[in-house]
Amino acid sequence: MTPPFKAVIACAALLIPLSSQADQDALHEYDVSIAGIGIGDASLDFTQSSNSYAATLLGGFRFLFWTGNAEARSEGVRSETGLLPLAYRSRFKSPSRVFSTEIDFEGNAAARSDWNTEPPLDPEEFGERWPITKADLVGAKDPIASFIIPANSGAEACSRSVKVFSGVVRFDVKLTAGEAEPDGVTPCIGAYQPVSGHRVESDEVDRLRDAGLTLSVFEIAPGLWAPDRLGFKTSLGTLALERRRD
Secondary structure (H helix, E strand, O other): OOOHHHHHHHHHOOOOOOOOOOOEEEEEEEEEEEOOEEEEEEEEEEEEEOOEEEEEEEEEEEEOOEEEEEEEEEEEEEEOOEEEEEEEEEEEEOOOOEEEEEEEEEOOEEEEEEEEEEOOOOHHHHOOEOOOOHHHHOOOEOOOHHHOEEOOOHHHHOOEEEEEEOOOOEEEEEEEEOOOOOOOOEEEEEEEEEEEOOEOOOHHHHHHHHHOEEEEEEEEEOOEEEEEEEEEEEOOEEEEEEEOOO
């Protein structure tokens, strides 16, 4: 069985905090749980200077027979329309295998991507997958930059579709806003729409497409929104990441 935390890595990278001031660091911590049971945590650090940014995720987990750690980093520039990534790197290490991803961007699309495992997966493990085309990559960002959303309100942040490329799969998440909560957090419903790169037959993809994901956003800087909580169903229960409060 695929370790459940592997599915978190792309989504955990959505939780990068961002400051509206130059030359500042921001650090947020999140708890990771499955079926309500704590299995790990993550720390997310963001640094920006002038119009550039660098965001780093470090996380670890332990659940039943699975253990591992992960790191992801997105670097790029800021614009009026959000973050424009230039490079994305991620690495997931379990006792039996290391997964690494590299994506380089040019303009509005990924120009190069490389995904490796050590030891390598055999063809049966990787499975038959829907091919990714150049057209699929236009407008798609890495899992970090996709979910740092410029908006005037939580409702506006949750009223859009985001295009995500993990280096392995391309998918869209169509967000719909719920009723804003008193603490400034706005809940959203995310409809998962696979595009390409997924296995032709996959229970996990079917589950995501049918159940979607839950997301709540908070304003981390004026006019800038990021995930406060993220959850989606797995075969073992809901896998969730939730921001710790002071």
